[in-house]
Amino acid sequence: MSSLNDFDVNNFAEKNTSEQEIINSMDDKATDTSSRNEIDNSISDKDSLSSFEVKFDNESEIPDPEDIKRILPIYRKYIIGMVITLTSMVITIISSCWTLISDRIMDHFHISHEVSVLGISFYIFGLGVGPLFLSPLSELYGRRKTFIISLFFSIVWQCLVIWSKTIEGVMFGRFxxxxxxxxxxxxxxxxxxxxxxxxxxxxxxxxxxxxxxxxPALGPIISGALHGTNYKWTFITMLLASGLSFICVILLVPETYEPVLLIEKAKRLRKETGDERFFAPMELQRRDTNLLNSIANSARGPFGLLIRDPMMATLCFYTGLVLAIVYLFFVAFPYIFETIYEFGAVEVGCAYVGLLVGILLASPTSFIIQKHYEKKVADNNGISTPEMRFEALYYGAFLTPIGLMIFCWTCYRKVHWIGPIIGSSIFGSGVFYVFTGVFSYTVDGYRKFSATAMACNSFVRSTMSAVFPLFGLQMYKGMGVNWAGFLIACITTAMIPVPFLFEKYGAKLRAKSPYAWDDN
Known part of the structure; x- marks a missing residue:
């Protein structure tokens, strides 16, 4: 099969003068007829080169065999999406399964609670830092390779967590x-x-x-169920789940990134026609790109979004805040339910069912929200805007503080334990709507830079989620369960105006962003 070095792009480069060189020489040769002819020939050759650049023919009734978006049936697309979704769930379960085996780890390694909490924080911080380096790789070598390689190494380091004989090795493996x-x-x-x-x-x-x-809601339930065994069995269970996910990704997830798929089309055309001049833009980019420099340069993208796009920065903070509260619960729930209601480890694990139920109850309403979105597009003469995706965020803006208020002011011995569980369930629904609104807006408004935008969001929310558990227990002990919870509820209340302000001013803010993308 032909490779990048096979096609004749370099011959064009050797024969032709670059456009910039032509412009620089025009002042000296403006009166020289032969020079003008040379310029015309160079431009003609450059146009000839561009005619061999491979693209997908979206107007053709018969799609290219490499055009995944057009040739895959809808059920295959949903299978791919479910594999990635379930694998993502496994990855996040690992983050919180530490919660209810923390005491076993403390006894085994003879460490304090503060040190043990780092097992959660290091893992979450790894989730935040990783996208800064892995997202650029996906935009250079494709989604499939990035998924397979990253999951393989995640499994390798999970093995270190399980069988390390030192707490330093465990923490390093977690990160x-x-x-x-x-x-x-x-x-x-x-x-x-x-x-x-x-x-x-x-x-x-x-x-x-x-x-x-x-x-995160399932993690404590799993670790609570395995609390009576050696702490390693919780991590072994997750290792097996990761291995199963790894097999599913290999078998069911094809390459989907268009620039990489165009390379396959270019190879096919070179083989079928025997003409080595066909090329895909990504082939040139790979040839001219130093991998380490590319990663370093691309890692600046998420920070550029945070600094130069205030709308994205605010939305990242919003998802970071609600997810940080979820992870705060991983140190708060054991303290609250053991102190007030005298729950055991398994019962504390079951207390997280409230979050789970709230998310599951809210999920089906996404079909209604999608119908509302389609109606908005139809009412706008078929023209869609990313701000139309904010409907879910409206619900989340109100449900998160309502749920937290119920939770904090029902944490009394004289109030049945179902009270705070109901509050956490309402909060869970609010978290679902916040994430749905922000994620939908992000992939719609930043389509060309979607991986960078999601990396930015992941970095912010994971960093905040890593920090909150470090002070959570001390805050609940120092302020008291009710007032500590009330403080958090007040912070989420202050975020209520965000979706309404962005609905009104979002288009103007996007117009000023160097990263936003609009198909219209």
Whole structure:
């Protein structure tokens, strides 16, 4: 099969003068007829070269065999989406399964509670840092390779967590397993934009949105159920789940990134025609790109979004805040339910069912939200805007503080334990709507830079989620369960105006962003 070095792009480069060189020489040769002819010939050759650049013919009734978006049936697209969603869920379950085996780890390694909490924080911090390096790889070598390589190394470092004889090894393994597993929390957003049309992406991205929330809610339930065994069995269980996910990704997830798929088309055309001049732009980019420099340069993209796009920065903070509260619960729930209601480890694990139920109850409403979105587009003469995706965020803006208020002011011995569980369930629904609104807006408004935008979001929310558990227990002990919870509820109340302000001023803010993308 032909490779990048096979086609004759270099011959063009040797024969032709670059455009910039032509412009620079025009002043000296403006009166020279032969020079003018040379310029015309160079431009003609450059146009000839561009005519061999491979693209997908979206107007043709018969799609190219490499054009995944057009040739895959809808059920295959949903299978791919479900594999990525379930793998993302496994990755996030690993983050929180530490919660109820923390006491076993403390006894085994003779460490304090503060040190043990780092097992959660290091993993989550890895989830935040990883996308800064893995997302650029996906935009250079494709989604499939990035998923397979990153999940493989995540599994390798999970083995270190299980069988390390020192707490330092365990913490190092936690960080790196989270680092490599993070591809499924950032690159995955790009995969959904790769295979689904803009008008159809609402439902799939909503299903995917459940993974960053269902996973953390399931982790304590699993670790609570295995609390009576050696702490390693919790991690072994997750290792087996990761291995199964790895097999599913290899068998069921094809390459979906269009620039990489165009390379396959270019190779096919070179083989079929025998003409080595056919090329894909990504082939040139790979040839001229130093991998380490590319990663370093691309890692600046998420920070550029945070600094130069205030709308994205605010939305990242919003998802970071609600997810940080979820992870705060992983140190708060054991303290609250053991102190007030005298729950055991298994019962504390079951207390997280409230979050799980809230998310699951809210999920089916995504179909209604998608219908509302389609109606808005129809009412706007068929023209869609990313701000039309904010409906879910309206519900989340109100449900998160309402749920937290119920939770904090029902945590009394004289009030049945179902009270705070109901509050956490309402909060879970609010978290679902916040993530749905922000994720849908992000993949719609930043389509060309969707992987970078999702990496930005992952970095912010994971960093905040890593920090909150470090001070959570001290805050609940110092302020008291009720007032500590009330403080958090007040912070989420202050975020209520955000979606309404962005609905009104979003288009203007996007127009000023160097990263926003609009198909219209």
């Amino acid at each position: 790196l397993s989270g680092f490599f597993g993070s591809a499924f929390l950032s690159v995955a957003g790009g995969l959904f934009t790769d295979i689904f049309e803009k008008k159809n992406i609402g439902i799939p991205i909503t299903i995917y949105t459940t993974s960053p929330m269902l996973g």
